[in-house]
Amino acid sequence: MENLLASSALVAFVTDLKLLWKPALFNVYFAFASIPVGFPLAIGLALMKNSSSWPVSRFARMFIYAFRGSPLFIQFFMFYSIMLAFNQSLWKPMGIDGVVLHPLFLGPLVLVLNTSAYGAEIFYGALRSVPKGQLEAARAVGMGRANVFKSVTWPNMLRLAWPAYTNEVVFLFHSTALVYFTLPVINEQKDLMNKAGELFEKDYNVFLHFSVAGLYFLLISVVIFFVFDWIYSRMTKHLDTGSAGKRKKLKIRPQYVR
């Protein structure tokens, strides 16, 4: 009897793993579609915030404050309803209503805006802590502004921001769980939370379905973390020579969550 119970629990677990791997791809898609756009946008916004021009800096500050200061959940609702409001006057006549209102487009759009604000704050902090001595040395050897940026500011900024940015990416992945709570679900296009909820409504087994969904989130978070850690190790390779090759390990610090 005990044996049977254990094996049936295992079977249910494996069935859930099989059922949920496709939904997991939707979460992965949302994260993957947002990061390549969000990353340059974040850096652009950080540079804008650091700009000496008042309107440029002001705009970046307000954008970052607005998106960091409000829940992503509301941002999703807000953008979806704004897009819907323009449906009759803009998207329909242009014939792009199917694309613009599609969760697979709108989801990454909102995530990009959100992650670029969070990322910008991280890169801005790093930008401010680029070693002054290196900047002065670069000026002293006669580098132009563009050259100083390319060879001093940029690599330093990236290196300083990377650990925090890694966390931002992991938490961006976590926030993809909100997409289908706010945007319409089309056919079988369901993400982990959605599918887990659907499975729960069938047999009320909250422990099994939510654990498996959580397991997928955990696994993919770990993969993201290792990839970013590998990039970080390449970025800081030349800094290893000093203390017996002991570089600072990346740590997930949950500080930048939405």
Add this chain to the structure above:
Amino acid sequence: MLETILQAITATTGLDLTYIFNGKHLAWYASVRYTIFAAFFGAALALCFGVIGAAAKRSGFAPLRWFGNLYTTMVRGIPDVLFFLFFPLAFEQLIEYLFSFSQCTAAERAGGGWPPCTAAQWYLSTTEYFLMACVSLGIVYGAFAANVIHGAMGAVPRQQLEAARAFGFSSRQIFWRFHVRQMWAYALPGLSNVWMLLLKATSLLSLLQIADIVQWAGKLGAANYFPRAGLVHGDWRWKYYVVLFLFYILLTLISEKIFDYLQRRASKGMAIER
């Protein structure tokens, strides 16, 4: 009274303010109480769980330390929304499971369905659901707070504690009057972060079917049609969500000011760079 004032404003300025002060809108404004209560109650619980978690992490007893580490690690790998939905459901089922021993027959319990029998089903009221939502906010953000407090306990300079010992303070006095007292200055920036997260997470209350500001905004904004009055307005949801967007930014702004003040107070006379 309110109505006459509003009508007077409408008559003089032409702005129809009576609409945004009608019964449904007043209910919307009143539902802010859920958000505020959940934020404060959730934060109080998160602070309690945070202190417990940090104490567990620093405990000399290994299993307790493992538990503390597990608790603070879980929020790093799994989204908070998942916990937010999971805890109330899991708690409900746990209670039902306990009920089932007294309420159901052995055959029913062996059946495997859920709930085992209808007698064991626990019907939750909105208030109970709401309280459970607050508890799950407390559990999830308590893990964040535990990390912050654990870090802050470690950040207090050892020399301060050694100096206190040299002056002859007892261990208990050192802990409360020096370690914990100074810890706040180091923990506040992190705790302010946790508070902001928690505040933003209160928008998720509607996921647990609580009629909070988000759910009301969706209802009020949806196209409004009465057979007698015709179409009152089309899809206005975006207006209501923009209001919520601004409302949360305002809350963040206020919290920031308060935490700045607290930080200045907590680090008074301490050599902490801000």
